[in-house]
Amino acid sequence: MSDAVARLAHANLGQARSTTGSADAVSVAVRQVFMLMHGSYGNLFVSKFATGDKDEQGKDRGIRSAMKIWDAKLRAYPADVIEAAAGRLLQECPEFPPNLPQFEALCRAVMPRKTYAETQGLPRLPAPQPAPVMPVAYTARNDGRDWARAILAAVEAGQRRSFEVVRSARKALAIDRMGVAA
Numbered sequence: 001m002s003d004a005v006a007r008l009a010h011a012n013l014g015q016a017r018s019t020t021g022s023a024d025a026v027s028v029a030v031r032q033v034f035m036l037m038h039g040s041y042g043n044l045f046v047s048k049f050a051t052g053d054k055d056e057q058g059k060d061r062g063i064r065s066a067m068k069i070w071d072a073k074l075r076a077y078p079a080d081v082i083e084a085a086a087g088r089l090l091q092e093c094p095e096f097p098p099n100l101p102q103f104e105a106l107c108r109a110v111m112p113r114k115t116y117a118e119t120q121g122l123p124r125l126p127a128p129q130p131a132p133v134m135p136v137a138y139t140a141r142n143d144g145r146d147w148a149r150a151i152l153a154a155v156e157a158g159q160r161r162s163f164e165v166v167r168s169a170r171k172a173l174a175i176d177r178m179g180v181a182a
Contacts, residue, residue: 026071029082033074034067036086037097045097070100077107084110131158148172 037045051062074082085106089098092106117124138153140146148169155161 026067027075027079029079030067030071030074033070033082033086033103034063036089040090041097048097048099070103073100073104074107077111081107081111145172 034045046063049062049066050060053061055061055064077085085103088106088110089103092098093102098106116122136150136153136157136159138146138149140149151161151165151169152173152175155166
């Protein structure tokens with residue numbers, strides 16, 4: 001049964017070719033994932049795919065077909081996303097190696113999200129330019145409350161300050177809500 005599955009996968013996965021065009025080659029990223037999983041989980045990972053049937057090169061057909069299937073599925077992700085997902089393997093699956101759908105879920109989780117504008121093909125807007133800082137004019141009285149006068153003058157000139165800062169400045173100058181000094 002497993003030999004038939006391996007042959008079927010080998011025959012039907014022609015699209016899982018690397019850039020060299022060889023039918024038996026898989027991407028470097030998938031080879032590295034398999035190496036990492038074998039190194040991390042040992043034979044627990046390899047035994048999921050091994051059939052014991054060797055090909056002409058002496059390699060297990062089950063593992064080779066699994067690598068081709070993983071390669072076909074993971075082609076949707078850039079190599080850096082696959083590498084980042086592989087980096088999260090031991091955190092997400094500490095006891096057992098993940099299967100292909102679980103590893104794809106890791107890839108989706110680390111895949112950078114696109115904004116609505118990017119998905120719709122809209123041009124990116126330039127970043128807003130900060131308004132130039134206007135000089136603030138106030139009359140210093142050297143009575144220890146010039147800081148409050150400077151804050152209120154800046155707010156009147158159009159600069160933004162938090163509500164608490166403005167309230168503290170008004171309180172220090174004994175100005176009520178209507179702007180009248182008490």
